[in-house]
Amino acid sequence: MTLKALLVSAAVIAVPVSGPANAQLRPDQTAFRAIFKELVETNTTLSAGSCTIAAAQLGARLKAAGFKDSDITLFSVPDHPKEGGIVAILLGSDKAAKPILLLGHLDVVEAKREDWTRDPFVLVEENGYLYGRGTFDDKAQAAIFTDTFIRYKKAGKSPRRTLKLALTCGEETTFAFNGADWLAKNRAALIAAEYAINEGGGGRYDPAGKPQALGVQVGEKTVQNYKLEATNPGGHSSVPRPDNAITDLARALVKVNTHEFPVQFNDTTRTFFTTIAKSTPAPVSAAITALLANPKDNPASVLLSQDPTFHSTLRTTCVATLVEAGHANNALAQRATSNVNCRLFPGTDPEQTRADLVAAIGDPRVAVTLTAPIRPIAAPPPLNPAVIGPMRTLADKHFPGIPFSLTMSTGATDAIFLAPVGIPTYGAPGLFIDSDGNGIHGLNERIRIKSLMDGRDYLDDLVHTLAD
Template sequence: MRALRSASFVLAALAAAAQPVAEAAGDAGEAAFRSLYRELVETNTALSAGSCTAAAGKMAARLRNAGYGDAQLQILAPPDRPQDGALIATLPGRDASLKPILLLAHIDVVEAKREDWRRDPFTLVEEDGFFYARGASDDKAMAAVFTDSLIRYRQEGFKPRRGLKLALTCGEETPQTFNSVYWLLKTRPEVLDAAFAINEGAGGELDGDGRPRALQIQAGEKVYQDFKLEVTNPGGHSSRPVPDNAIYRLAAALGRIGAYSFPTRFNDATLGYFTQQARLSPPDVAADMRAILADPQDQAAAARLWAKNPGWNSMLRTTCVATQVEAGHAPNALPQRATANVNCRILPGVAPETVRQTLVGLIGDEQVVVSAEAEPSTGVGAPPPLTAAILGPVQKLAQKMWPGVTVVPTMSTGATDSRFLIGAGIPSYGLSGMFHDAEGSHAHGLDERIRVQSLLDGRAFLYEIVKVYASQKD
């Protein structure tokens, strides 16, 4: 989507949103939303025993009851993986020449063992102001909100200028087995084609008193890539050691990698993140953030930030770290083989092969073979730009809902399905309006949770912001 022509249009579009935010947060449809959310969360979609297709079918039924026809609803899955279905639902726009906005959320969840949880992980429990269940936050919160929003738009007769496309997908948590977004981009790219996408990847921070402090918008994420280091050797009897030892060679290679720091580099998201974070941080931390903004190669400031928060270091540079080592075949034999896995999180826009070549150069030993492990990818894309058309409405709506909150651009150091979209040339932004306290959501862990108020606020925020985006001019 091209940049907004003038800031005044942002205000106009925001004012044109159909319903005041205060009303949206407590409207009569909240009970219906809670029912939808519960049904989705309590449908097991874990890889071992669940079915995304079942969950997608239940959401499709709710959309059909709201007036969506069969032509606007489809569940897509590979013939050999019928349980991994993705729901695609569309609300056509008034201007068919404009690409739609993609509302993306995955409905699969990480495995959860009942014996490890204090509560049944597949029964939604509301307790002490929180919802608890596997997927309560990651990512069925956004999936439920997007589905609910499409129902509300249809019931209200909202006719967006730019169409809306909902994709509830499967396999985000287990991409090495199957991933809907990757599969659809390879087999049915028109299904996900969009001007831009809104996905998971960013939430909000609460202060110590539970007040919204910072609202994040994610623009870009690091690329996940594993590299295998391998050394082979004839070996021999351990009573007759020789200078050429596979373990020693591998250890030396890992030591050189461990001692190296990739150069720091900013993009739109990280530049915005550290600029805004400096305004929220204690004076000593803020000073280092401003120093690194003024000189990205100020390694002393970067090192202090790293010591304060490893996540800040990860946002500033590509990182590579040894995660697994395997060597030798017997305690009384010289090793014939030694291997290690080095996990790299690569800054967006940098090709994995470039990083591999850097590792080869650092190691400086031809007997250490460095190879890239397979990772589903649609390409390496540059982080999407934070244009006025994207950032402006978020800032305006955030001030309307949470006066005084700071909007903070960010780049994810982990991975979401946005990496596939960005690699395919579809800008994808992480944006939820759902705030967490310092303890977080426990996503992927025990007793996953989300604040009830945060979920309802996110429902109100996403409902409004999508309307604004869908009503914008080019």
């Protein structure tokens, strides 16, 4: 989870809210913090950590709360023994009602101790924050969902609808084992559900620390990488030639960088921009209205695209992220390659985007190919009022006065692997992020204690409301 839909919410006008910042923890919050602390302090990076250990620790906590062995599935594959996960089942009383899946990921982005101010795998409390890798992405929500299961069991309650919890590994890596993908392809019946609640939604604080906006993520883009490659016979650098692999690639990358894909809308983004237009001053509000009426309105597109997040939300985007060329200081390059990272608007065929890039480059000397993995085409979930309605109602209860909106992520989550097996997935509101991004994927990642505890109350209430 990068900033995703949370940054999109930045365009909503701030609404001041008052309240205690760091009240004394309740007994139930103290028990939850112990789960959170253990999870954060368990290294789950790809290089040196183990999601399998983290999953086993959570399984032990669930068993201690009263879950049976038959309720818990710990899984991994021989080729990736440290990248395991857990699925837990809380049976509901209504066997005819379809289950709800709670989805989260255990793995975290790499964190080098020498770069951090604090040990990234020790939970440190300072000035109203909890520091550590994964404190926000995504161990907060993983711990909250586990805690909700434990609270259900300890209270001796059963939800009306069966609840399933899937905490997996691999969301933060491109080429490693992905637990959500594996479950969807190999254990689809185990996680089968009417819909899933995932990361990706949430709220945003303004720079002063006041809640500014809240949103539910309804859909996301597809991540697809492309390889651009220019080749040449090369030769001695003392005898340059006009057909140069590096120059050919450079020209191609400039064209990729300046190419604008067409504006597109789906139900989520149309609703989002319609909502934004009501609270945004002119001339932006007028441009939004014009573009909604005519997606080919170029002046309106140019104006809105000055906001980088609006620009990405409106269309497919592609950008060069890696370049490699040449083999010697005194030789003409025989090969020059670049990785172009594209974020495809939901429903876009990766092959069509490849064809668009070829046309934009217009140079047969530069080959464009898809780079594995080739992910499923993103399919946005329906605007289901039975899901979104309670999210909105509970937002008014827990965060009164805060604008609530639908958002589409310009990033990506594991939701993309669930759509092919018929599980529409929604990024739940609840956790608020600071305007600077809280160090997610970067240095000194942190979460406000107030955000964590308020978000826990909201998400626990949401799960009970949807399931009961």
